[in-house]
Amino acid sequence: MLRKLIFIMTAVVTGGWLLIAPPQTQAAVSSTSKISTRYFFGRKYAQFSQVAAYFKLRYSVASSIFRMVTQKGATVATFKPDSRSATINGMPVILNFAPTYQSKTAFISENDLSYTLMPLLQRSSLIRHTPMHIMIDAGHGGSDPGAIGKISREKNITLAIANELKSELQKRGFQVTMTRSGDYTVSLEQRSAHANRVKAQVFVSIHADAASPSVNGIGTFSLTPPGAPSYNTNKVESGVCKGHFWSKNSLFLSYCVQKNLAGDIKSAPNRGLKRARFAVLRNTNCPAILVETGFISNRNEEKKLNTAAYRKEIAKAIADGIVEYRNSVRSR
Numbered sequence: 001m002l003r004k005l006i007f008i009m010t011a012v013v014t015g016g017w018l019l020i021a022p023p024q025t026q027a028a029v030s031s032t033s034k035i036s037t038r039y040f041f042g043r044k045y046a047q048f049s050q051v052a053a054y055f056k057l058r059y060s061v062a063s064s065i066f067r068m069v070t071q072k073g074a075t076v077a078t079f080k081p082d083s084r085s086a087t088i089n090g091m092p093v094i095l096n097f098a099p100t101y102q103s104k105t106a107f108i109s110e111n112d113l114s115y116t117l118m119p120l121l122q123r124s125s126l127i128r129h130t131p132m133h134i135m136i137d138a139g140h141g142g143s144d145p146g147a148i149g150k151i152s153r154e155k156n157i158t159l160a161i162a163n164e165l166k167s168e169l170q171k172r173g174f175q176v177t178m179t180r181s182g183d184y185t186v187s188l189e190q191r192s193a194h195a196n197r198v199k200a201q202v203f204v205s206i207h208a209d210a211a212s213p214s215v216n217g218i219g220t221f222s223l224t225p226p227g228a229p230s231y232n233t234n235k236v237e238s239g240v241c242k243g244h245f246w247s248k249n250s251l252f253l254s255y256c257v258q259k260n261l262a263g264d265i266k267s268a269p270n271r272g273l274k275r276a277r278f279a280v281l282r283n284t285n286c287p288a289i290l291v292e293t294g295f296i297s298n299r300n301e302e303k304k305l306n307t308a309a310y311r312k313e314i315a316k317a318i319a320d321g322i323v324e325y326r327n328s329v330r331s332r
């Protein structure tokens with residue numbers, strides 16, 4: 001309590017900005033095993049200053065925000081204690097666990113160090129491969145309409161975007177297989193089994209979302225790693241599934257695709273990167289993502305999703321994201 005009072009007083013004196021440690025450089029920490037860890041809330045946390053040093057970054061820590069910055073001072077990542085919302089390379093990301101501020105020291109969960117920071121800040125942590133065969137999964141279909149809007153059904157929008165994405169990927173030299181190419185029912189199990197059978201090297205599931213009418217924007221999901229809770233819960237699951245082999249690559253793939261979507265489609269809010277244990281992501285033997293291309297429960301977004309021009313923009317951005325992913329991880 002006293003410590004809290006001192007923080008508040010200092011914050012007032014410094015105009016609300018409490019800089020415990022000014023941006024500073026530490027000798028690079030060469031291995032994550034050399035990063036000091038402590039247990040909080042029953043799980044392992046890594047000391048933030050040493051995590052920054054490991055990535056050869058400078059850092060600043062205040063009671064309300066932790067930052068990693070380049071040697072020249074450009075922001076790389078921002079974290080808030082007790083909040084799972086972070087920004088990494090300008091991208092909103094839901095962390096697996098909230099960072100914590102203990103005894104004037106910032107900590108980040110070891111799970112996020114491995115499964116969030118590594119894939120996004122250190123390319124060498126990714127599995128190298130050169131994906132040329134892409135599986136496109138148009139969500140829902142047949143007896144399953146998906147979300148129902150005022151003028152359309154999700155299953156038709158996902159198929160239209162999937163068809164557009166197919167031609168954009170083929171233009172870029174990829175081989176493409178579709179989990180469905182018409183309006184018929186395909187189970188979730190059949191979708192990943194099909195991808196595994198044809199040995200697809202990247203799996204992209206296309207969906208549109210529904211929520212309250214004011215919610216809109218585009219977001220991309222990858223698989224929740226082992227030992228972590230999905231974005232919308234605090235329940236930790238430790239079971240391992242097929243998709244976990246590609247956990248890090250899948251997060252990086254979601255980043256490449258979402259970055260292109262956010263960069264190209266300025267009219268839609270960037271809803272960033274989230275992780276969930278969707279069946280199609282769990283059971284697929286390759287990097288896998290699920291793109292929520294917009295909310296058909298939002299009047300404007302539903303209208304846009306029903307135009308060929310907007311669907312083409314989305315398809316182009318996803319294809320460019322896959323190219324960016326391939327160029328970053330291609331085996332030498």
Ligand SMILES: [Zn+2]
Binds near residue numbers: 140147207208209
């Ligand atoms: Zn859906």
